[in-house]
Amino acid sequence: MRALNSLVLAVGLILPYLAIVASALPSVPHIVLPDNSWEPFQVRLAYAGSTGMHVSWNTYYPLEEPTVLYGFFPNALHFSASSTTSVTYPTSLTFNNHVKITGLEPDTVYYYRLVGSQEGEILSFRTGRVAGDKTPYSIAVVVDLGLIGPQGLSTSVGNGAANPLKPGETTTIESLLDNGDWDFLWHPGDIAYADYWLREEIQGFLPNTTIKEGYRVYESLLNQFYDEMSVITSIKPWMVGPGNHESNCDNGAAVDPAHNITYNVTICMPGQTNFTGFKHHFRMPSEESGGLGNFWYSFDHGMVHYVQFNTETDLGRGLVGPDEVNGTDGEYSGPFGEWRDEQIEWLEKDLMSVDRRKTPWVVAAGHRPWYVSAPICVPCQRAFEPLFTKYSVDLVLSGHNHLYERVAPMANNISDPKELNNPSFPWYITNGAAGHYDGLGAFTLPMKGYSREGFNTSYGWSRLVFHNCSHLAHEFVASGNGSVLDRATLFKGRECAGG
Numbered sequence: 436m437r438a439l440n441s442l443v444l445a446v447g448l449i450l451p452y453l454a455i456v457a458s459a460l461p462s463v464p465h466i467v468l469p470d471n472s473w474e475p476f477q478v479r480l481a482y483a484g485s486t487g488m489h490v491s492w493n494t495y496y497p498l499e500e501p502t503v504l505y506g507f508f509p510n511a512l513h514f515s516a517s518s519t520t521s522v523t524y525p526t527s528l529t530f531n532n533h534v535k536i537t538g539l540e541p542d543t544v545y546y547y548r549l550v551g552s553q554e555g556e557i558l559s560f561r562t563g564r565v566a567g568d569k570t571p572y573s574i575a576v577v578v579d580l581g582l583i584g585p586q587g588l589s590t591s592v593g594n595g596a597a598n599p600l601k602p603g604e605t606t607t608i609e610s611l612l613d614n615g616d617w618d619f620l621w622h623p624g625d626i627a628y629a630d631y632w633l634r635e636e637i638q639g640f641l642p643n644t645t646i647k648e649g650y651r652v653y654e655s656l657l658n659q660f661y662d663e664m665s666v667i668t669s670i671k672p673w674m675v676g677p678g679n680h681e682s683n684c685d686n687g688a689a690v691d692p693a694h695n696i697t698y699n700v701t702i703c704m705p706g707q708t709n710f711t712g713f714k715h716h717f718r719m720p721s722e723e724s725g726g727l728g729n730f731w732y733s734f735d736h737g738m739v740h741y742v743q744f745n746t747e748t749d750l751g752r753g754l755v756g757p758d759e760v761n762g763t764d765g766e767y768s769g770p771f772g773e774w775r776d777e778q779i780e781w782l783e784k785d786l787m788s789v790d791r792r793k794t795p796w797v798v799a800a801g802h803r804p805w806y807v808s809a810p811i812c813v814p815c816q817r818a819f820e821p822l823f824t825k826y827s828v829d830l831v832l833s834g835h836n837h838l839y840e841r842v843a844p845m846a847n848n849i850s851d852p853k854e855l856n857n858p859s860f861p862w863y864i865t866n867g868a869a870g871h872y873d874g875l876g877a878f879t880l881p882m883k884g885y886s887r888e889g890f891n892t893s894y895g896w897s898r899l900v901f902h903n904c905s906h907l908a909h910e911f912v913a914s915g916n917g918s919v920l921d922r923a924t925l926f927k928g929r930e931c932a933g934g
Contacts, residue, residue, distance in 0.1 A: 472496040475532075475549040477661040478558065478669035482619070482720055482734055485541040485563035488672070489718040490516075492549055493529040493661070497521035501532035505547040509557045512548055524715055525706035526650040528658060533718045541565040558669050561618070564737035567793040569903065569931065572737055575617045576897040578802065578834025579678070581628030581871025582660040583608060586641060588870050593638025598874030601915070607869045607896055610914040611667055617898065618736065620671055623743060623832060624678020624802030626713070627660035628871040629653045631680075633689040633698060635872060650704040653684045657712060674719065676743040677730055678802040678835070681713040682766040700767050709768045710747075719743070724785065730771055731778050733785050738901055740794040742828075744782060746803040746815045746835075751776035753818025779818060786826035795904040795929055797828045799861075804833035806842045806863040808882040808889065820846070823861045829907065829927065830899075834867030837876035838891035839911050841923060842883070850885045857928040864909060870894040888921045895920065904931035 475492040483489050490503045498521045504512040516537075521530035539545065539562045546559045564570065581587055583606045592599045600606065605613070611620065632652040635641040644652055667673070680686050684707035689698045700708060710730075719729045726732030730745040748769025772778055789797055805816035812835075823831055824846045842865075843850035844858035851858035868875060868891070875891050882889060893913045900908040905928065911921040 471551070473498060473551045475552050476665065477529075477658070478549065478665050479661075479717075480560050480668060480670075480672045481674055481718055482563045482672050482736070483535050483537065483718075484720060484723045485565045485735065486539045487535060487537045487720075487723070488539060488545075488560055488562060489533060489535050489720075490547065490549070491531065491533045491716070491718055493531055493658075494521065494551070495529055497523070497530045498532055498551065501534050502550040503534045503536060503547050504550065505536060505545050507543075507545065509546040509559075512546060512557070522715055524711050526654060526704045527706060527712070527715070528651070528654045531715050535718070542568065560670060560672070563672075563734070564618070566735035566737070566740075566790070568737040570737060571900070571902050573617045573898055573900040574619055574621060575611055575614075576621045576623075576800070576832055576866065576899065577607060577611070577869040578623050578832075579625040579837055579867035579871060580607060580622065580869035581625070581631070581680075582656050583663065583870065584659065586635070586656060586659065587628070587872050588874075591640075592872070592874070593635060593640030595638050596640065596873055604915050605917070607894055607914040608663060608667065610912065610917060611896065614898070614912065614917055615667075615671075618671075619674055620667060621674045621741070621800060621832075623676040623800040624747075624834060625680045625867070625871070626675060626678065627657050628680050628873070629657035629660070630682075630684050630686045631872050632656055633685055633702070637689055637691045637693075640872070646698075646702050649684070649702070650707060653707060661716070674734075674741070674743065675713075675717050675729060676800060676802060677710060677713060677745050677747045679747055679766060681710050682747065682768045683708040686766060725781060726785075727771060727777070727781070731781060735794050738794055738904055739796040739798055740789045742782070742785060742797065742799040744799060744801040744819060745778055746801040746812055746819075746833075749778040750814050750818040751779040753779075753814040753816070779822070782819070783822050783826075786822060786828070789826070792932070795927070795931075796830075796901060796907060797826070798830045798832065798899070799823060799828050800832040802833060803835045804863065804865040806845050806883070806885060807833075807836055807840050807865045808878045808880070808886050809836040809838065809840075809865075809876065810879070827859070828861045829925065830862045830864065830909070832897070833863070833865050834869075836865055837867045837871075837874065838878060838889065839866045839868045839895060839921070840864070840878075840889040841887050841909070841911075841921060842885045843887055845885055855923060855925045857926055862925055864897070866895070866897045866911060868893065868895050870914065887923070890920055893920060905929050
């Protein structure tokens with residue numbers, strides 16, 4: 436009964452918004468209700484262990500029982516999996532549907548179709564590699580990737596923005612598709628940049644609207660981004676983590692200099708604060724790893740143990756001041772754990788339990804960096820670095836700063852004298868250059884002494900190549916032409932059993 440009441444409430448909240456969608460503002464022209472309002476879109480996948488897969492999609496109206504048909508052949512979808520109901524939140528223009536399929540064979544291609552989709556729309560996915568599989572493979576990593584197109588990163592910018600695309604330039608999304616020989620996409624925060632809607636209006640890039648009606652622009656930008664990502668996320672798992680731009684509708688604290696106004700989270704409508712959209716849109720393998728929602732979790736894939744940690748809230752031991760309690764950046768979000776140190780205690784337990792014989796590599800990702808020639812996250816360093824050093828994490832990835840920088844293996848602000856030749860310290864790489872409306876960022880000069888390579892003139896993404904248990908290559912791929920602007924290989928002195 437509680438679920439039914441929630442569904443009735445959700446429908447009551449969203450129907451008034453759907454009723455006015457057809458007459459939406461000029462800045463949100465793309466929202467047109469389809470003939471079939473239960474038609475799936477924004478399809479996305481995420482691992483649920485090596486024998487499971489989360490399949491998620493959106494619809495304009497709720498489904499009583501979201502269902503996925505699947506099988507080993509496109510013309511033989513003999514199996515099905517369902518969930519109880521669709522979920523939504525106030526001001527959302529859509530409903531989210533999530534189905535977890537379990538009991539699959541690892542490293543196996545399955546074909547699937549969403550009930551409600553047009554006949555013949557059959558997609559496929561490959562399940563995860565079981566822990567201990569020594570087969571070489573690669574993954575793609577993006578951070579700070581926003582909407583690309585006329586209302587986002589494009590060949591023009593507003594007053595005060597910079598780094599537009601060159602005419603005909605290949606975007607990061609296109610580059611990922613063109614270079615798609617990777618197993619999954621990892622996106623540790625800053626997804627869509629819908630919270631830039633007000634900044635884009637102030638800069639004259641989008642038509643002006645009112646604060647009260649701004650929720651439609653925010654949700655429109657969010658939906659446009661999810662739409663354009665679906666060409667990737669419907670066939671490759673999309674593993675995400677929280678960034679500051681998922682927190683609320685105005686995380687950027689938009690400033691209107693003409694009217695001497697600085698906006699903040701108080702302008703946000705219900706449903707557009709406290710990571711609400713992020714919590715509703717994704718399903719990550721937290722249940723399988725003892726984590727918490729989409730905020731922190733881990734999973735094994737072949738010879739690697741992956742850890743997604745949360746730099747935005749729940750920093751526990753890293754917190755020293757009251758201003759840090761409600762989010763790293765004054766986001767007024769969280770905490771989400773039941774106790775102060777829940778994330779930190781989970782992280783230590785997770786790292787402690789890694790079987791390095793099966794998964795010799797441990798790679799962690801969180802949104803904000805602390806080794807970079809730009810502003811750093813000191814609370815993050817206090818919270819996480821001691822554990823990464825103690826448990827010999829091999830590589831730590833981050834973004835937040837809209838640039839690329841590879842640094843030496845580090846611990847306690849000291850670089851490892853062995854550099855990448857069997858270091859004892861974790862290797863840190865920041866790559867927040869995937870691309871969004873606000874362009875690329877600047878280094879704080881002079882560059883830090885631990886810096887080894889940096890770029891802030893090209894949009895790009897990271898490719899990790901796991902050759903075996905001892906060699907891991909990182910490549911910074913320029914989105915514009917697919918060239919590798921930086922390549923480095925980490926060597927660890929381990930014997931690779933079984934090959």
